[in-house]
Amino acid sequence: MTYVQAVREATAQEMARDDRVFVMGQGVDDFKGMYGTTAGLAEQFGRERVFDLPLSEEGTTGVAVGAALAGLRPIHTHIRMDFLLLAMNQIVNIAAKSRYMFGGRVRVPLVIRAVIGRGWGQGAQHSQGLHSMFMHVPGLRVVAPATPYDAKGLLIQSIRDDNPVIFIEHRLLYGRQSHVPEELYTVPFGRARILAAGDDVTLVGISHAVVECLRAQRTLSQHGISAEVIDAVSLSPLDTETLAASVRKTGRLLVVDTAWTFCGASAEIVAAVAEALGGGVPFAFQRMGFAPVVCPTSKPLEKLFYPNPQTIARAAHRLVRPKAPDLQVDSAESPEIAEFKGPF
Amino acid sequence: MTYVQAVREATAQEMARDDRVFVMGQGVDDFKGMYGTTAGLAEQFGRERVFDLPLSEEGTTGVAVGAALAGLRPIHTHIRMDFLLLAMNQIVNIAAKSRYMFGGRVRVPLVIRAVIGRGWGQGAQHSQGLHSMFMHVPGLRVVAPATPYDAKGLLIQSIRDDNPVIFIEHRLLYGRQSHVPEELYTVPFGRARILAAGDDVTLVGISHAVVECLRAQRTLSQHGISAEVIDAVSLSPLDTETLAASVRKTGRLLVVDTAWTFCGASAEIVAAVAEALGGGVPFAFQRMGFAPVVCPTSKPLEKLFYPNPQTIARAAHRLVRPKAPDLQVDSAESPEIAEFKGPF
């Protein structure tokens, strides 16, 4: 089953189980159906529970919060995470704070699904991974599953949770396949996933970067380096324990994000791991993510903007063998990037 | 001269020097004049160059960006930083990106002044320090001067800069006094300021936390601990070099922020210093900031929400003497907090 199908199945099954669940978002009921993730849901559950929205991100986010306050369980979709910048006030000032500021007397069971774009010249405003902004805010949960299995389980978990959850998908993960159980299951918040065990270096990936880390891991193993690959999965709460345990073992940490590094999730992971290990316990580390610029559209520049399996492998290699010459790897483009022909 | 006067003087002097500079913001021309920081400017420079705004943060931020694109140099004011959440799209998607995404063919000389609130029950939505969200975004500069001297010099620098600058003030710094030269001078971006030299531990403060760090430093020195106090001043670019040099000397780092720590400026500072020192060089560290909750209004809870000189001193003491019993210090409230009687 693909990632798209997993998201769709989780939604459909939860909607069937709980009639408080509904889906609202621009284009959720059109023939593209949010890249297929909402395809057919309007037909299956009716247009009252699956409906299109006007272009009013702040307002409709407030609407979702209000419906959640009233006891419904909205899933609000955004085809690009960049558009959440229009809804920051409702997300940060209202959704995240309502329960606490009203003394625990309300609940905001709200899922905000947002897609990180990449490739085919998405450019400055259709490519941002803004998760660290949401991680910064107490009262929100932030997850970014990288596998179809986690996508389904975490979406179900997010729908059932009584708090606002920012559920981050990545455009280039949509075609990813994995075994996904047909039955309903949940994946808990706050649990990272070890995808490959290793001893020499810990690679922590976020969202699509996980896929690239796995590729780098294979390259590294060909060069005799055993990398442990961890999918962060849940960004807030963050599973610092699993990450720290791995680094305690490997002594080296490479965090690869689908976002900028400055004040990013990768800064937090480094700091949190260092904290968990005790400031005085040394480990070599590096952060990778977007280049510290705006995302350009020109293909060669766009390519340089992102970490890739080669740059990841090279960085990991440097961490493990600082004195050795740089790892030489051929730079095949990852297939989902090479094959992606947009436009969106 | 107070901080308020320093901000006002910088504005007035730059407006006199350069007729492209103008001030727009809710209430800038009323009898309160943005806490006095814009008092009298409308009379001095006319209501065309100092004017009130409708309650339209996203729209008026876009207006400021447009005026900047046209070659003017707007200063846009916000009595609370929390309101910037309404303008994130214009700040992050437009202001920060215009120059790069248009291939360097435009400039956005824009200063956004935003005040962090604190005390007297400001509560959930009038107390946030959101600088890390802006630090995360390439294309913005972010500064948070703590002294009248830096406030004046950095505001002048920010006005003259051709890029969007988020200029962060803190409500409790407004009454602070220091010597401020009458003439025009600039304080450069990217330069931290060592306010007290010390050998045992480095205290890095941001905005109002600097004041609290200085108080903690005095307490620590009474207990034979020599703390180096550094005012970060410029958050993006960050003066990692100065911070790292200090930590190299002291081996200990305590970062105290006026914000949450998770994915916050304090995470970045820890990660950046560790990077600069080489991941393998150990140093003990701790991050302090807002409690990881929403800011409550009740005074006793509000007090616990923030670090204070006592908790800072205690944390620093623990870093220096991990085996010693906790430092006992009497918990006098800092005068600007005790004296602050709001309402805003």
Next chain:
Amino acid sequence: MLDRNFYRQLYRIRRVEEELVRLYPTDQITSPIHLSIGQEAVSVGVCEALRPSDVVFGTYRSHAYYLAKGGDLRGMIAELYGKATGVAQGKAGSMHLADPDHGVMGASAVVASTIPQAVGYALAMKMRREDRVVVVFFGDGATEEGVFYESLNFAALRSLPILFICENNSYAIHSPLSSRQASPDICRKAEAMGLLAERLETLDIYELYARTCRRVTELRAGRTAPVLIECLCYRWKEHVGPGEDFAAGYRSAGECRAWQQADVLVTVGSRLNAAVRQEIEQSVEEEIREAFAFAQCSPFPAGNELYTDLYA
């Protein structure tokens, strides 16, 4: 009966706020208060027409509609005092007052920011086919925020059972409406978005009540587009805090005087006989005394309360 209810409500709100004015200088209430003195009739006229199961949303200027809708008085005063017995255990203060048990869904210190939630709440009511309605109170300043228009459009698009009440006191802090809006006709804006809209030029509580009753009945029955009622009114006190600010220069005492001379509390009071009035006043005074005493005696929240209720 209506006169009595109006008077009790008006008198109660006025007196609660007067007590706040009296006690604020003692610094026991350590959070900002935005008083409704002079504007109470808007909340009372509207909320009298509602059922307990109806829901209101509002702003930081929260006391009048909170009380008019039936919010708990003791819990409110204790909340303003930051006490553990407050409706939000001291986490809300005046700017975030809410009492969901009585249909008061809470306030926000960010202008206009509760408007879309009110719409969302009404959406939920409609989806569940309830015959409840939502009322959302906001100021004239809120009608400059983009989210106001987004919210009106959504409400109208889906024909939601919601009544928008704009308390137009013609100022946002110290800025007059004319310096903030090119066209001061708020009703016209609402109509352009697809709502029904009407303006009340005077603070006539009977008229407001009658209109609200009519509108709410239609909304319950799903027979009408959402409605906006613009109520002209006047804030007698400074924007925030207990004082007056006619000396500040942005408005004159004379401007206020006309409104004070038409004080709804007096008008309504004059329709009751002295005995009835006295009985109401005494019971309200007693209730207020008791509420403040309760608040003052109540303990502050314990330190560990800082960490509770962030997540459900």
Next chain:
Amino acid sequence: MLDRNFYRQLYRIRRVEEELVRLYPTDQITSPIHLSIGQEAVSVGVCEALRPSDVVFGTYRSHAYYLAKGGDLRGMIAELYGKATGVAQGKAGSMHLADPDHGVMGASAVVASTIPQAVGYALAMKMRREDRVVVVFFGDGATEEGVFYESLNFAALRSLPILFICENNSYAIHSPLSSRQASPDICRKAEAMGLLAERLETLDIYELYARTCRRVTELRAGRTAPVLIECLCYRWKEHVGPGEDFAAGYRSAGECRAWQQADVLVTVGSRLNAAVRQEIEQSVEEEIREAFAFAQCSPFPAGNELYTDLYA
């Protein structure tokens, strides 16, 4: 003369986009394109009435107004090809096209988000007492974003020299206007905000030109409130990309046919004699061929270009 200019502009834009349609499948243009085919007359009718010193802002559907306002064609095609010779050296693509030297101030991929900047630019013109004007192009979908209302209010409040052009093609991606707006009357909304507003029901380029001339003259002289002109039009191609999408079900080919039968390019062309037309067409074809050849031959930006032009 007007006929010639119109025809040249219309033909040029149409043919540029047709070339994009033809070449897109070769995957040399690796970024999204939003075509204006069918809507060109709006940009041409308006921009013909402007001076070079006037300024336009727009959207990701950027080609028509960019070219109509005088944006550099070679730089545009090279930009779409992601080449170093593009107007933004390959950093913009189609969605962020800008050519400030020719008064094209740029596009945004976030709906409605250039509208307030256009207003700010007009503010600067007014503060400097220039007799220039700003025009901002946006779609019907943009009128649902709150910032649209905030921008209109600000422009009207300060009587800025700005003309808002709403290209109402009645869809936002695949959603019809009626499913997004309770009241489809966009002019009424603009009027409620204090603007002058008028609607053009047909894509009559002469009428649009005439109206724009009149409005712009008044705006330059500071004699009028800001103006919004709503132009009904129709997108012939899919929302994004080079294809057609009538099979997708959200709209019918028949709906489009009416518009295609009234193709402005044909109407205007029929008013020219064959020789004039041919001359225009030939020179445009030549220019286009040259521009694409230029783009194709141009080098990609060097790797270090990634780091340039972030800060001034």
